[in-house]
Amino acid sequence: IGNGQGANDLKAPDLIGKTEDEAKFLIEASGLNLGVPIVVSDTAGAPGTVIRQNPLPGTAIKSGDLIDIWIVPGGSGPPPNQ
Numbered sequence: 001i002g003n004g005q006g007a008n009d010l011k012a013p014d015l016i017g018k019t020e021d022e023a024k025f026l027i028e029a030s031g032l033n034l035g036v037p038i039v040v041s042d043t044a045g046a047p048g049t050v051i052r053q054n055p056l057p058g059t060a061i062k063s064g065d066l067i068d069i070w071i072v073p074g075g076s077g078p079p080p081n082q
Contacts, residue, residue: 014057047074
């Protein structure tokens with residue numbers, strides 16, 4: 001639903017368990033923007049997959065909003081944050 005200013009009401013996509021590339025694709029395809037991908041070093045999960053996101057899946061957001069993702073190291077992204 002538009003607000004008359006070009007921003008549509010959306011729900012944040014569920015990116016948990018997706019690869020970084022899949023998450024980026026879903027974010028962009030939804031008319032949203034990727035925030036800073038955060039690579040975490042002390043966690044369990046498949047290498048290169050999203051284990052957390054903000055805003056949470058299903059949260060009401062506007063087109064163009066940022067979504068931050070936390071990624072398990074081992075994918076094609078940057079090295080873990082120290």
